[in-house]
Amino acid sequence: SLGHHIANDAIRDWIFPEFDKAKKNNTIDFEPSPYDVALIGDYNIGGDAWASRMLLEEMGLRVVAQWSGDGTLNELIQGPAAKLVLIHCYRSMNY
Numbered sequence: 001s002l003g004h005h006i007a008n009d010a011i012r013d014w015i016f017p018e019f020d021k022a023k024k025n026n027t028i029d030f031e032p033s034p035y036d037v038a039l040i041g042d043y044n045i046g047g048d049a050w051a052s053r054m055l056l057e058e059m060g061l062r063v064v065a066q067w068s069g070d071g072t073l074n075e076l077i078q079g080p081a082a083k084l085v086l087i088h089c090y091r092s093m094n095y
Helices: 002-024 048-058 073-081 090-094
Strands: 036-042 062-068 084-087
Touching (some): 036 048, 036 073, 048 062
Parallel strands (some): 036 062, 036 084
């Protein structure tokens, strides 16, 4: 759990400021929509985040960020642009 906490602190301290810079410089890599969601807090060891992502997309939502598991750096940066953030792992609620 400590590693999870450290990783979340690093995202907050180093990645989220990159979103703020991109927003300020108008260099965000995607066109936001009202259906953007971020799926956070999953290592995706068993692939369950993939299933959740597919279900959300079948519902008409666009998953712009999935982290930490197999998300990309770009997804981490654009995560704050989501209209809704969904917590996929109960352990992430504390962070």
